[in-house]
Amino acid sequence: MKLAELNIVGFKSFAKKTNVVLHDGMTAIVGPNGCGKSNIVDAIRWVMGEQRSSVLRGEKMDNVIFSGSASAKAVGMAEVSLKIENTRNILPVDYAEVVITRRLFRSGESQYLLNGNQVRLKDIMDLFMDSGLTGQSYSVIELAQVEKILNGEPEERRKIFEEAAGITKFKQRRKLTFRKLEATEKDLVRVEDIMSEVEKTVRSLKRQVSRAQRYQTLAQELKELDIKLASFDYAALLNELEPLQARLDLSVDDREKTSASLANNDATYEDLRRSLLEIERRLAEAQSQHNQQSRDMQKFEERVLVNGERIRSLREMQNRHITERAALVERQAELENALENATRSTGETKKQLEAAQEEYRITFSHFQEIRQK
Numbered sequence: 001m002k003l004a005e006l007n008i009v010g011f012k013s014f015a016k017k018t019n020v021v022l023h024d025g026m027t028a029i030v031g032p033n034g035c036g037k038s039n040i041v042d043a044i045r046w047v048m049g050e051q052r053s054s055v056l057r058g059e060k061m062d063n064v065i066f067s068g069s070a071s072a073k074a075v076g077m078a079e080v081s082l083k084i085e086n087t088r089n090i091l092p093v094d095y096a097e098v099v100i101t102r103r104l105f106r107s108g109e110s111q112y113l114l115n116g117n118q119v120r121l122k123d124i125m126d127l128f129m130d131s132g133l134t135g136q137s138y139s140v141i142e143l144a145q146v147e148k149i150l151n152g153e154p155e156e157r158r159k160i161f162e163e164a165a166g167i168t169k170f171k172q173r174r175k176l177t178f179r180k181l182e183a184t185e186k187d188l189v190r191v192e193d194i195m196s197e198v199e200k201t202v203r204s205l206k207r208q209v210s211r212a213q214r215y216q217t218l219a220q221e222l223k224e225l226d227i228k229l230a231s232f233d234y235a236a237l238l239n240e241l242e243p244l245q246a247r248l249d250l251s252v253d254d255r256e257k258t259s260a261s262l263a264n265n266d267a268t269y270e271d272l273r274r275s276l277l278e279i280e281r282r283l284a285e286a287q288s289q290h291n292q293q294s295r296d297m298q299k300f301e302e303r304v305l306v307n308g309e310r311i312r313s314l315r316e317m318q319n320r321h322i323t324e325r326a327a328l329v330e331r332q333a334e335l336e337n338a339l340e341n342a343t344r345s346t347g348e349t350k351k352q353l354e355a356a357q358e359e360y361r362i363t364f365s366h367f368q369e370i371r372q373k
Contacts, residue, residue, distance in 0.1 A: 002022070002024075002084070002085050003022045003044075003082065003083070003084060003085075004021075004022055004083045004084060004085045004097070005019065005020065005021050005022065005081075005082075005083040006019075006020040006022070006040065006043065006044065006080070006081070006082055006083075007019050007020075007079075007080070007081040007082075007083075008020070008040070008043050008079075008080050009078075009079050009080075010065060010066045010075040010076075010077050010078040010079060011039070011042075011043050011046070011064055011065075011066065011078040011079070011080050012036070012039040012042065012043070012064055012066065012078075013036040013039050013066070014036065014039065014043075014066065015066045015069070015072045015075060016072075020040065038057070042056045042057065042064070043080045044080075044082065046064060046080055046102060047080040047081070047082045047100055047101070047102045048082070048100065048124070048128055049102075049112075049121055049124045049125050049128070051121075061104065062104065062106055062108070064078050064104065065077065065078040065104060065106060066078065076105060076106050077103060077104065077105050077106070078103070078104045079101065079102070079103045079104075080101070080102055081099055081100070081101040082099070082100045082101075083097060083098070083099050084097070084098045084099075084100070085097060086098050091127055091128075092127065093114075093115075093127065095115060098114070098115065098127075099113075099114075099115050099116070100112075100113070100114060100124060100127075101113040101114075101116075112124050114127070
């Protein structure tokens with residue numbers, strides 16, 4: 001069994017798909033520091049089921065996905081495929097070539113494939129068990145791990161020797177068997193507890209069944225007694241019903257007579273109600289006329305008062321006009337006398353004015369003559 005080919009894409013520094021072919025003999029990968037040599041070893045560990053991110057030199061598992069660089073974008077999935085030649089059937093599968101594939105998405109989802117078929121991580125671990133290809137075996141050894149093996153505790157070296165001897169699988173199966181036995185013993189204890197509880201329940205159910213049977217018997221007896229009592233009550237009710245039926249018939253006749261009388265009374269009541277409505281209508285009309293006459297009388301009285309007040313006012317105005325007329329007559333006589341006196345005075349004044357004008361004319365003519373001279 002040997003490693004034949006390693007395909008890497010999106011894992012750590014391998015953004016693009018990288019194919020590493022491992023030919024017969026020894027294959028060495030040489031390069032400067034930081035070129036990704038250790039990433040190839042990490043890819044082999046990772047595809048074989050390594051779950052410790054610290055061993056892969058990362059803080060968490062999704063750090064193995066290529067996160068981008070100056071010349072390339074980040075990817076969303078890391079995938080590594082490892083081809084193994086199984087011509088000697090060391091791996092417990094019926095394939096001459098075994099291809100193990102592991103995928104991890106940024107969402108946290110991971111997938112394991114065996115020759116293209118999806119499997120569990122446990123299936124991958126069981127496949128590599130006792131083959132020397134597990135992540136903690138001697139198949140992938142770093143320089144620090146060599147020193148750890150040489151200077152480590154005997155228990156650690158013992159694990160490596162057991163892996164090389166091929167007994168790890170049996171020890172693992174032995175542990176699983178003991179775990180199953182312990183789980184079976186716990187299940188047995190639990191079954192015993194359940195049986196004890198069931199027995200208690202069965203005893204309780206037996207008592208309940210006995211009570212239920214007794215209840216059914218008593219219930220049947222009670223039902224028969226109820227039927228007999230109902231029959232007796234029915235006969236008694238029939239005996240009481242006959243006189244009641246006779247009284248009911250009499251009551252029905254009385255009700256019919258009362259209904260007829262009530263119908264007549266209703267008709268009389270309707271006639272009286274119509275007469276009353278007519279009287280109320282006429283009374284309302286008379287009341288309306290009376291109210292109108294009252295309003296007219298009140299208006300007439302108001303007009304009488306107003307006219308009386310106007311007559312009194314006119315009489316006062318008449319007396320005042322008579323007084324004023326007498327005063328005006330006297331004033332007229334006085335004015336006429338004054339007019340006559342003024343007329344006489346005006347005539348005299350006119351004569352004096354004419355004389356003065358004549359005198360002025362004479363004087364002015366004389367002045368003109370003197371001026372001309």
